[in-house]
Amino acid sequence: MRYRESGRLDTSGVQDRRGGGGGGRGLAVGGGGLGLVGVLVLVLFQVLGGGGGGGDAASALGGQLGSLGQGQTADNTQLDQQCQTGEDANESVDCAVVADIESIQDYWAGVLGDRYVPTDTVFFSGSVQTSCGGATSGSGPFYCPADQLVYIDLTFFETLQEQFGAEGGLFVNAYVLAHEYGHHVQNLLGINQQVTPGETGPESGTVRLELQADCFAGTWADHAETVPDESGEPLISEINDDDIDRALDAAGRIGDDFIQRELGGGTVDQDTFTHGSSEQRRQWFSTGYRTGDLQQCDTFATDDLG
Numbered sequence: 001m002r003y004r005e006s007g008r009l010d011t012s013g014v015q016d017r018r019g020g021g022g023g024g025r026g027l028a029v030g031g032g033g034l035g036l037v038g039v040l041v042l043v044l045f046q047v048l049g050g051g052g053g054g055g056d057a058a059s060a061l062g063g064q065l066g067s068l069g070q071g072q073t074a075d076n077t078q079l080d081q082q083c084q085t086g087e088d089a090n091e092s093v094d095c096a097v098v099a100d101i102e103s104i105q106d107y108w109a110g111v112l113g114d115r116y117v118p119t120d121t122v123f124f125s126g127s128v129q130t131s132c133g134g135a136t137s138g139s140g141p142f143y144c145p146a147d148q149l150v151y152i153d154l155t156f157f158e159t160l161q162e163q164f165g166a167e168g169g170l171f172v173n174a175y176v177l178a179h180e181y182g183h184h185v186q187n188l189l190g191i192n193q194q195v196t197p198g199e200t201g202p203e204s205g206t207v208r209l210e211l212q213a214d215c216f217a218g219t220w221a222d223h224a225e226t227v228p229d230e231s232g233e234p235l236i237s238e239i240n241d242d243d244i245d246r247a248l249d250a251a252g253r254i255g256d257d258f259i260q261r262e263l264g265g266g267t268v269d270q271d272t273f274t275h276g277s278s279e280q281r282r283q284w285f286s287t288g289y290r291t292g293d294l295q296q297c298d299t300f301a302t303d304d305l306g
């Protein structure tokens with residue numbers, strides 16, 4: 001995957017809140033993330049000796065860690081200087097993410113027209129306050145429906161490789177962002193409102209939402225090389241088989257079963273699934289990518305989730 005060297009980058013879709021004093025320590029509660037909340041909950045169970053729901057455990061530990069810090073303000077000065085062209089995106093992960101966000105939002109604006117309302121991604125470092133509560137890097141990237149923002153600590157991409165053993169790469173990072181913007185689209189279209197919050201299990205609405213977000217990431221990927229930017233040319237080119245393999249590899253490492261088995265102590269409990277199995281996540285990303293057709297992403301209309 002490459003970014004068009006002459007392409008102009010625009011950081012207006014990003015709020016860089018990494019600098020400054022930083023906040024206190026908070027914890028993410030609830031879903032909407034890429035899948036790491038499950039890890040967090042499992043770790044919390046170990047810390048607290050089990051018992052209660054994940055949310056209870058999380059708030060209990062949140063209490064131990066103290067209240068949230070002050071809100072962080074966005075400052076894009078550095079990012080603006082650093083990320084000006086597609087050439088910068090080819091050389092810097094941060095700038096590549098800026099370009100991904102542009103491409104993803106251009107795609108959705110093209111598909112949904114006026115129904116698509118652009119939204120920002122917040123870059124944070126360590127912890128962040130959101131309208132969905134406080135969050136730390138440990139919960140992974142996530143979308144908060146209450147403030148309609150995507151949140152990511154960019155060090156997550158290293159975590160994905162080092163802790164989850166993913167191959168990683170620029171296209172994997174783009175997949176992660178495209179998944180989160182998939183949740184934004186679900187929110188704009190009212191899809192997530194049909195799902196009971198906190199519902200878990202292999203057939204649950206929660207899992208269907210996550211698999212659909214993977215499928216939406218796939219449809220974006222299919223169109224990424226043709227979606228025009230402001231100048232009329234696509235920002236992204238040369239998505240190859242290796243990129244797709246890496247995205248599938250990443251999807252396979254953030255499935256509930258993989259996380260529970262490899263990182264959560266070994267036991268796989270389908271009843272607690274929130275994001276779907278590794279195979280399902282691979283399959284739904286593939287469905288989106290292969291067809292490029294949103295109609296194929298109706299995970300709520302099928303009895304066969306894979």
Ligand SMILES: [Zn+2]
Pocket residue numbers: 032033034035179180183210213
């Ligand atoms: Zn998700």
